[in-house]
Amino acid sequence: MKTVLITGCSTGFGREAAVTFVERGWNVIATMRTPNPDVLPASDRLRILPLDVTDSESIEAARAAAGDIDVLVNNAGIGLAGVVEGTPMELVRETFETNVFGLIQVTRAFLPTLRERGAGTVINVSSSTTLKTLPLVAVYTATKAAVNAFTECLDLELAPLGVRARVVLPGQAPTTAFAANAQSVLDRVETPDAYADFVQTVVQRMLNPPADAPLTHASDVAEAIWRAATDPDCPRVLPAGADAVAFAAG
Secondary structure: OOEEEEOOOOOHHHHHHHHHHHHOOOEEEEEEOOOOHHHOOOOOOEEEEEOOOOOHHHHHHHHHHHOOOOEEEEOOOOOOOOOHHHOOHHHHHHHHHHHHHHHHHHHHHHHHHHHHHOOOEEEEEOOHHHOOOOOOOHHHHHHHHHHHHHHHHHHHHHHHHOOEEEEEEEOOOOOOOHHHHHHHHHOOOOOOHHHHHHHHHHHHHHHOOOOOOOOOOHHHHHHHHHHHHHOOOOOOEEEEOHHHHHHHHO
């Protein structure tokens, strides 16, 4: 029976992915910064571990507790919305620390296990914002573009060892906590008056998409992660959700 470790399982894509893998017979190690077993259905094939991807000691403890795994899913991340001029550098660094440096450090922690086994997959969850230019997400998109490049180069390094790296690009999913999280972060951005009207227009459009707009559901992302983990012919970069697929098609 195969084992997958998924980061960021308290909500959204990570939680849905954990449920999907459990239902399909895998052992699942679901990690959360603050473990809460109530957010996932109980199963004898599910373990919940604490993991803060920005904390080296937390990463090492999770790696030691997890043992051997077949698939690593780096899903943990934070959103950020706001004009660059009003975004404090502290917030820029915080976003890169979680979305990029944390992801890389978790990957490095588990690579020896995969390398020694000569098999396995690293799956990184990025964003469809890397497929279409959008306002107010310059820093966030920069972190996800870094994840894309990291994953594609990593796959070339790992292929001779029998290990794969894949990146999943979810579209906009209003039913997840991402939009609300991005709004809470926006409250920490001091928007200069010159941008105020533009920002309000864009934010309202983000939070209230047209009824007929193609959107992404958490199940779409879970299915993409499943494919990346189980399909040897899965492309290196995989859009997830109707809008992400449309962006990728141009």
